Amino acid sequence: MIDISVILPTYNEKGNIIPLIKSIFRTALFAKAKYEAIVVDDSSPDGTAVVCKHAFRGKRSVRVFVRKKERGLASAIWFGVQKARGKQVVVMDTDLSHDPSVIPKLGEACRKATLAIGSRYITGGGMENSRRYWLSRFFNIYLRLLFHLPVTDFLSGFFCVDRKFILSLGNSDAGLFAGYGDYFMRLITKVKQAGGTFYEIPVYYRNRPYGESKSRFIPMFISYTIASLKLRGTDELPKR
Numbered sequence: 001m002i003d004i005s006v007i008l009p010t011y012n013e014k015g016n017i018i019p020l021i022k023s024i025f026r027t028a029l030f031a032k033a034k035y036e037a038i039v040v041d042d043s044s045p046d047g048t049a050v051v052c053k054h055a056f057r058g059k060r061s062v063r064v065f066v067r068k069k070e071r072g073l074a075s076a077i078w079f080g081v082q083k084a085r086g087k088q089v090v091v092m093d094t095d096l097s098h099d100p101s102v103i104p105k106l107g108e109a110c111r112k113a114t115l116a117i118g119s120r121y122i123t124g125g126g127m128e129n130s131r132r133y134w135l136s137r138f139f140n141i142y143l144r145l146l147f148h149l150p151v152t153d154f155l156s157g158f159f160c161v162d163r164k165f166i167l168s169l170g171n172s173d174a175g176l177f178a179g180y181g182d183y184f185m186r187l188i189t190k191v192k193q194a195g196g197t198f199y200e201i202p203v204y205y206r207n208r209p210y211g212e213s214k215s216r217f218i219p220m221f222i223s224y225t226i227a228s229l230k231l232r233g234t235d236e237l238p239k240r
Contacts, residue, residue, distance in 0.1 A: 002061075003033040004107055005086030005163065009076035010039055013094045014046045018055050021062060023100040031104040038083055039064040039094075040076040078170055078177035081163070090160045097205045098158045105201050106160035114165065114196030115188070117151065118158035124202030125153075133205075139221065143185065146232055151188055151198055155181050155224070158203055161191075169194065181220070182227040189231060 006024055010017055021037050028035040041049040041064065049066045056062035065083065067076065077091055088107055092098040102118055109116035119125050120133065121140060127133035136155065143154040169190050170176055176186050191198070 001034070002036050002086040004028075004035050004088045004090050004103065004160070005080075005084035006035055006037050006103065007077055007080035007084065007089060007091045008037055008039045008094045009073055009080065009091075010041045010044060010048045010052075010094045012044045012046045012048060014044070014048045014051050016096045017048055017052050017094055020094055020096055020100065021052070021056065024103065025061070027100045027103055033104065033107070034061075035103075036061045036063065036084075036086060038080045040080045040083075041066050042071050042076060043068060072178070073180050074177040074183035077183070081166055081170060084163050086163060088160055089163045089166060090158075092158050097207070099203065099206070102158070102201070102203055103160075106158075109199040109201050110160040110162065113199035114161065114194075115191045115198050116160040117153060117156050117198060117200045118203035119151075119153035119156060119200040120203060120205060121152040122200055122202050125204060126202075127205040128207045129205075135221075139224070143228055146228055147185075147189065149188060149192055149198075152200060154185050154188060156203075157181055157184055159184075165194075165196075179227065180223070182224050185224070185228060185231060 008017070008020070017039065024035060024037055039049070039052055039062070043066055049064050053064050063083065065079065067079065070079070081089055088110055090103055090106055098118070106116045106118060120127055121137055140152060140154055144152065173190065176190060177183050
């Protein structure tokens with residue numbers, strides 16, 4: 001049985017995806033666990049899916065899916081969740097900013113809580129890019145005050161959850177996995193609404209070694225602020 005399915009949404013990550021997957025399976029070997037890597041590629045023009053299929057041809061634990069029409073981070077994650085076979089699901093970025101060695105810790109934390117979150121804002125966490133760290137940290141303080149939830153990183157994107165549980169949430173809410181990183185705010189509130197609990201472990205984000213970041217802080221800040229206010233205006237959030 002597969003212990004953890006690692007969902008890897010990609011777009012133009014040709015230079016990062018191969019070393020990332022190799023690192024994931026080195027981590028699995030060290031942890032004496034069985035992992036699978038699920039690459040969900042949105043038809044990357046740089047040939048991400050092609051190089052990935054070639055590098056891991058014949059390896060059943062690496063599955064590559066290419067989406068022809070659908071686009072977007074959140075919908076790619078949901079696509080991967082539906083293809084997963086593991087007991088637990090881990091979602092992580094594919095630009096090598098997330099450290100695969102944290103995966104076993106997330107899996108262990110997920111046995112203690114409903115949603116295990118890799119947080120940049122607890123002791124031991126952080127980011128190599130100090131400017132983005134502080135901008136993001138202040139925004140997360142705003143989100144914590146807005147939502148009144150015991151979470152420090154509402155935009156983490158590096159997390160672990162029981163596969164059956166997240167399937168039940170996604171199947172009941174078609175809008176949960178939409179947009180970009182703002183899906184994680186909705187996921188957190190859905191978990192709380194379902195009576196779930198949270199467990200955060202420290203993670204340190206490194207700068208991507210290859211390629212350009214797809215996120216731009218100011219447009220994301222505006223988009224996420226609007227999304228958070230809309231979410232706060234619903235009746236789905238827990239009361240204080």
